[in-house]
Amino acid sequence: MSFWRKLHKYLGWILLLQLLCWFGSGLVMSLLPISEVRGEHLRQALPLPDWTQAISPAALAQQHPQHQLKLSQQGSTPVYQFSSGEEQLYYSALTAEALPPLTQAQIKTLAQRQYQGSTEIQQIQRLQQVPFEVRHLAAPLWQVQFADAAGSSFYLEEYTGKVLSVRTNNWRLFDFVWMLHIMDYQDREDFNHPLLIVFSATALFFTLTGALLLPWHRKKSALYNKDKPIPANSSKPL
Structure with missing residues (x-):
């Protein structure tokens, strides 16, 4: 067996596992509805607060000239949020x-109001370090786990009680196969x-070398069969 054929053979075995991961993960991701992966079917938005009684934020803005002003809410209460980097006021x-x-009791109430389901809360905890599944968020924040079939966890902001992210078993499966992909x-x-x-470049190289070696392999096989002696006891067709 030539060097190139050996290389092609060994590369094929190495790539096989990753190709299976690509095909399998792609199939799983295509089968999971993205809205369910994000938990959109489990959350509902709070009614907008009444801003007619809100005071002007001008004085607060003067106190925080380097901060960006955003409008938010805490339940039914309108809130001014000032942001500068990681600092939130x-x-x-x-x-x-x-x-x-917010207190744990307030977080529980707000989580239930933003949860579109009928199951009870299984656990509430204030996190000083974020879990890997919400690695893009900043601590501290609240985690509220519901005892539903989806294994849903709501992550809430500690001052407003706003749901920042929802994680479900479908999301965790999607995240795992995305890693493989x-x-x-x-x-x-x-x-x-x-x-x-x-691996992508190697797969392309594998495909191209296979295409180049195939005609040569067929030609060599044909020459080998042509020169191969016919057994004495074989019958020659008429």
């Missing part, structure tokens, strides 16, 4: 008073991961 739009972090086994985010580039 919250003020009642009715009194201009700084808002304290893009071959980013650490962060699961880099679509330009070096491993993916190397």
